[in-house]
Amino acid sequence: MAFVALHGGTGENGTVQALLELAGLPYVGSTAGACRGAYDKAIAKTRLVEAGVATPRWVTLPSTIFREVGPENLYHLVDSVIGLPLVVKPVQGGSALGVSVVRDEKELPGALVQAYAYAGEVLLEAWVDGLEVTVPVLDLGDGPRALAPMLIEIPPGTAYDYQARYDASSDVRYTSLHDDDARLDVPAVRAVAEQVHTLLGLRDLSRVDVIVGRDGVPQVLEAAVTPGLTETSTFPL
DSSP states (O other): OEEOOOOSHHHHSSHHHHHHHHHTOOEESOOHHHHHHHHBHHHHHHHHHHTTOOOOOEEEEEHHHHHHHOHHHHHHHHHHHTOSSEEEEESBOOTTTTOEEEOSGGGHHHHHHHHHTTOSEEEEEEOOOEEEEEEEEEESSSOEEEOOOEEEEOOTTOOOOHHHHHOTTSOOEEEEOOTTOTTSOHHHHHHHHHHHHHHTTOOSEEEEEEEEETTOOEEEEEEESSOOOSTTOSSOO
16 A cells, blocks of 8 residues: 655646556545646636635636736736736646735746746636645545644734745644634635535545635635645645
């Protein structure tokens, strides 16, 4: 029995899982097909929207369009669809690599270039001001069960970037949430995480990232198919 503990790229996009399947080796985690669908943020978000799951509005932008249209024309197009602030992230990727928050139109070209360094297509997503929560989901064969969500609190003026996620000495604060927490509807957050796990066809375990805006509605950002194995990881093992 193999336990896939690789992050990003071949560890999460279904490549390693496909090799294990070809070799006839059993493994923990989602199938190759499910991994591919979850790792591609545009595919995953499309499936969620079709099922009526709330997620911040978004558009995708291939690097070829960026080069052809130019930064100025592109900004007006993006502003009409998304508006500012917005988040720029590679369509395929993780650990906040290539991710930027754009609050001014002058920041958009640089953010796109940074994201294109990790993927040929980027996702531009509306920024939602709210509480960021990550939900570990465990599936032992009798249906997904969301464990206690973790509230991620970031010091003012800082970003939840790669260093903040993996540096145990960072000032990021993680708080386990109980169902009676007054700040948000925890049962609703857990329910949507379980729904996402099922909709994306995930297996055994996953982690669903959610943002809860001022309206109290949990909006799904993305789902991860492999848990972290570091001091700051938010999936309990």
